[in-house]
Amino acid sequence: MNIRPHHILCIQKFTGHGYNEEFTDHMKAVVSKLKSKPETYITVREGCDDLCKMCPNREDEACTSFEKVKAMDNAVLRVCGITYEDTVSWEKLAHRARKQIFETDAFQRICADCQWAELCRNTEV
Ligand code: SF4
Numbered sequence: 793m794n795i796r797p798h799h800i801l802c803i804q805k806f807t808g809h810g811y812n813e814e815f816t817d818h819m820k821a822v823v824s825k826l827k828s829k830p831e832t833y834i835t836v837r838e839g840c841d842d843l844c845k846m847c848p849n850r851e852d853e854a855c856t857s858f859e860k861v862k863a864m865d866n867a868v869l870r871v872c873g874i875t876y877e878d879t880v881s882w883e884k885l886a887h888r889a890r891k892q893i894f895e896t897d898a899f900q901r902i903c904a905d906c907q908w909a910e911l912c913r914n915t916e917v
């Protein structure tokens with residue numbers, strides 16, 4: 793599975809909200825697969841990934857919020873000590889993000905400009 797860095801956070805904080813029904817149904821399927829098979833290997837992808845492909849905000853293989861999501865992606869890479877094209881099990885990636893981001897003030901910083909920030913702050917993982 794190909795996942796861009798900041799989606800390592802979004803997958804863990806997902807509570808069923810999304811941009812439209814198609815996107816949300818696809819996200820639910822991904823979240824459910826990773827919960828039941830945490831050993832799934834993830835390749836950390838630059839640009840659009842397996843979640844973006846069903847998103848209404850994707851245009852010509854790029855996110856319409858390019859600058860904002862790129863900044864979040866870069867911050868997740870830096871804080872978690874991972875690089876593009878790393879292939880790591882979902883459980884290891886998720887654990888690292890929990891320790892390095894959700895349990896530190898990095899979470900507030902990285903997600904500050906996201907429309908779902910308040911919802912995610914109030915969602916336990
Ligand atoms: S606040 Fe936004 S970027 Fe951060 S985990 Fe939630 S949905 Fe993802």
Ligand code: SF4
Pocket residue numbers: 840841843844845847848849850854855856857861
């Ligand atoms: S296209 Fe942009 S808004 Fe849509 S899921 Fe991907 S990064 Fe998020």
